[in-house]
Amino acid sequence: MKYSVVRGTKDILPDEVELWQYIEETARKIFAYYNYQEIRTPIFEVTELFQKSLGDTSDVVAKEMYTFLDKGGRSISLRPESTASVVRSYIQHSMYKTQKVSKLYYCGPMFRYDRPQAGRYRQFHQIGVENLGSAEPFADAEIISLGVHIFDELGLSDLSVALNSSGCSVCRPVIEERIKQFLGNSLPHLCKDCQRRFETKPLRILDCKNKKCNNYFSALPDIRKSLCQECKDHFNSVQEYLDSLGIEFKINPRLVRGLDYYNRTVFEIVSDQLGAQNAICGGGRYDTLVEKFGGPKVPAVGFAFGMERTALVLQSLHDKKEFKKENLKLFIVALGEMQRTKGFYILDEMRRAGIKSEMSYSDSNLKTQLKLANKLEANYCLIIGEDEVEKGIAVLKNMGTGDQEELSLDDVVTQVQERI
Ligand code: AMP
Numbered sequence: 098m099k100y101s102v103v104r105g106t107k108d109i110l111p112d113e114v115e116l117w118q119y120i121e122e123t124a125r126k127i128f129a130y131y132n133y134q135e136i137r138t139p140i141f142e143v144t145e146l147f148q149k150s151l152g153d154t155s156d157v158v159a160k161e162m163y164t165f166l167d168k169g170g171r172s173i174s175l176r177p178e179s180t181a182s183v184v185r186s187y188i189q190h191s192m193y194k195t196q197k198v199s200k201l202y203y204c205g206p207m208f209r210y211d212r213p214q215a216g217r218y219r220q221f222h223q224i225g226v227e228n229l230g231s232a233e234p235f236a237d238a239e240i241i242s243l244g245v246h247i248f249d250e251l252g253l254s255d256l257s258v259a260l261n262s263s264g265c266s267v268c269r270p271v272i273e274e275r276i277k278q279f280l281g282n283s284l285p286h287l288c289k290d291c292q293r294r295f296e297t298k299p300l301r302i303l304d305c306k307n308k309k310c311n312n313y314f315s316a317l318p319d320i321r322k323s324l325c326q327e328c329k330d331h332f333n334s335v336q337e338y339l340d341s342l343g344i345e346f347k348i349n350p351r352l353v354r355g356l357d358y359y360n361r362t363v364f365e366i367v368s369d370q371l372g373a374q375n376a377i378c379g380g381g382r383y384d385t386l387v388e389k390f391g392g393p394k395v396p397a398v399g400f401a402f403g404m405e406r407t408a409l410v411l412q413s414l415h416d417k418k419e420f421k422k423e424n425l426k427l428f429i430v431a432l433g434e435m436q437r438t439k440g441f442y443i444l445d446e447m448r449r450a451g452i453k454s455e456m457s458y459s460d461s462n463l464k465t466q467l468k469l470a471n472k473l474e475a476n477y478c479l480i481i482g483e484d485e486v487e488k489g490i491a492v493l494k495n496m497g498t499g500d501q502e503e504l505s506l507d508d509v510v511t512q513v514q515e516r517i
Pocket of ligand 1: 376404406
């Protein structure tokens with residue numbers, strides 16, 4: 098084989114696509130219940146948009162972006178996530194002028210040049226929501242419950258919600274200072290990433306997955322203790338609302354998110370079945386991003402979940418066939434040239450009547466065609482032979498029971514419709 102997919106990408110073949118469609122349709126259905134509307138933005142934007150939103154020192158921007166100069170010499174990047182694009186669009190189209198709160202969702206491919214491994218791709222797909230316009234903890238709780246609702250509806254119940262508050266511009270510096278004080282002496286023993294983050298983004302140190310570094314974090318002071326009163330109150334309210342909805346969550350004082358724009362609430366929905374890449378969904382509040390992009394002061398909260406990881410967990414629980422949308426209803430077995438022309442016409446009528454039908458492209462005998470119908474898992478076969486056409490009939494065969502019945506060719510579509 099001369100060509101294959103680029104490393105870190107994958108084909109989603111028809112068998113698997115049915116599962117993907119099931120996930121997408123479920124998410125769309127639930128989004129509608131919560132009054133979210135879809136937004137579609139381009140898959141590439143000017144590079145600066147991501148640099149500004151995610152932060153120059155974030156791993157995504159520093160190491161993982163697909164960036165290139167277009168023929169006009171502009172620096173363009175494939176989107177590594179969608180929040181920046183949605184916020185850009187929100188401001189560009191002045192959505193804040195028409196609605197106090199904009200509730201948007203998206204669905205599509207994202208691109209990050211990370212080391213591929215199970216559940217981690219270079220082109221992956223996310224479904225996400227952005228709620229722009231409310232600073233109320235109610236919005237945070239609604240977003241989390243929306244995520245949980247989607248996974249419940251998908252039948253993924255053994256997931257857990259990890260929750261934390263990452264503070265705001267008032268208390269974040271205090272939190273970061275405490276982390277620095279605590280880890281200062283251990284710095285030479287920490288990994289290169291931690292050492293770099295110590296200077297640039299001390300909070301992100303908590304995100305380090307290196308086991309050796311983790312040993313030094315075990316006695317770290319709980320960052321919740323350093324939150325300002327407003328952040329504490331906000332965080333408490335989020336928890337109260339979640340409790341009132343009966344949503345279980347676990348506070349993880351070390352949960353921080355890799356992107357710069359988050360403040361206050363951060364959360365992840367995690368699956369035990371995913372190994373190292375166990376986060377299936379991640380999100381949080383970002384109250385300053387709209388303003389940072391030149392828009393008005395608009396607080397916001399959102400999340401994104403990964404299609405690949407969701408599909409992986411679902412696949413481990415179910416047989417692929419369970420996601421199959423609709424069986425082939427009818428296979429037309431036409432025998433002989435004239436009958437094939439007639440069969441082709443009836444096939445077209447069946448399809449126009451909304452009946453999922455097939456017919457063999459090549460002329461072959463009854464046995465071969467029935468074998469093909471079986472392979473395609475057709476529920477019924479409509480057999481049209483020379484004798485049948487002479488009598489003005491066709492034979493409808495139930496492939497499950499083997500029962501056969503003669504139908505008049507005059508209103509064959511209606512009769513088939515009544516029986517299948
Ligand atoms: P993030 O945008 O990093 O907060 O990720 C949100 C979700 O997207 C994660 O919980 C994953 O389900 C998914 N995700 C992120 N990066 C990747 C990747 N490289 N490959 C597959 N899924 C990913």
